Amino acid sequence: MCTAFVSIEPAAAVPVLLLSVRDEYAGRRWAPPGRHWPAQPSAVGGLDLVAGGTWLAVEPGGADAPGPVAACLLNGFGTLAPEEARLSRGELPLLAVRGGRIDELDLDRYDPFHLVLVRPAGARVLSWGGTGSRLTGLELPTGLSVVLNDGPEGLAENRTASARIRTLMAARAAHFRARFAAVPRPRPRPGAATAEEAWGGWLPIVAGDGLALDDPAALIQRREFGDGRIWGSSSVSLLALGADGVRYDFAAVPVEPAGREGWRRVEL
Template sequence: MCTAFVSFDPGSAVPVLLLAVRDEYTDRKWLPPGCHWPDQPNVTGGLDLDAGGTWLAVAPSTGPGGEPVAACLLNGFGHTAPPQQRLSRGGLPLIAASGEPITSAWLERYDPFHLIIARPSGVRVVSWSGSRIEDHELPAGLSVVLNDGVEGRAGAQPCPPYIRATMAARAAHFRARLQAVARPEPADEPPDVAWGQWLPIARGDGYRRTTRQP
């Protein structure tokens, strides 16, 4: 299960904070963040060596107003694409980082996903169920995006109850912990300083999953 927390504070010097954990398909080969795509030399991200895409892409300036953009991908539940037409979802963060809009015209070739598109002026989550596209603008404050969508409210099928319960427990634990400490404003400092009290929480906070498959 992948989990992403997004803190949006329009009045902050750092309006958007994104914490994401990728813990699916961990056996896939990958390379650390870098400029891996010659046709997008300004984009930084980790490289999926199986399909050539990424799960998190960052570009210094693109899209409306030339704002920086970060695009983070989570897999979703729903209807999968036909195998003979399927495209890797890892290409979606690169599309978003280029400034190109995500539209329903060609999404039938992708398995379900949730794509966080973050800019200093606001954060959107584009969700595709395999048959329907939804576009959510996140409010100010702390939001969580799970494999079952924004705040786990997509209600997608099939999603086994124990998986939904596990996602909800993880979201509740980390939301409470992040809200209980000061929101950082990362600057040009070492991570241990820049991320303040959020860093040990982001590193796992000693959390252990307790919900088990029946």
């Protein structure tokens, strides 16, 4: 149950903020953000060591690349691609940040997804519900939005049939929307020395807000769904996009509860 929160304030010094929490099966191997793709040397992101793609890619921009732009991937619900033809969704963020057209792909070869594209000018979510569906796009409004595996605000055309998962996603969205609204919006300048300095009151909230890992509203979570496998949060990313460029702070889970330790600034 990956989750992304996007804060858009066009008049702010840093107009777009992105919080991305990656949830995955325990034991799936990955590497922290870096320049992992020789064919796309300016792109930065964490590396999925199983399929070779990423869950979040950042393109800082330059003479030969669009930017700054970031793309965050969430799994969706719907019809899975045929196993013999399936392609990894992890290539989609990399394609998106180099300006590729997702709508020109043979999407029937991809399992359902939501792709959050953020730039200093705003954010857009592309949603695909699998074979037989259609690709949809939604511009996120000013203010704070949440994107779940059920899509923006949980309102995708294709949503989970599981009442339990719907309940967990709704609890997470409601709790953390209220908590972020209760503290001042950060102004994370690229030159801030530490994550604490950059993100202020958001940081302990992002670190889990003191909730137990199995709390229905937990942002940082660990759950057993009864099949012997463990599902939980593996990493947290915080990005700020503005006229000064991109700031990217990253932490592997677990994160120190006060949010002051475990973070590193990703060089772009």
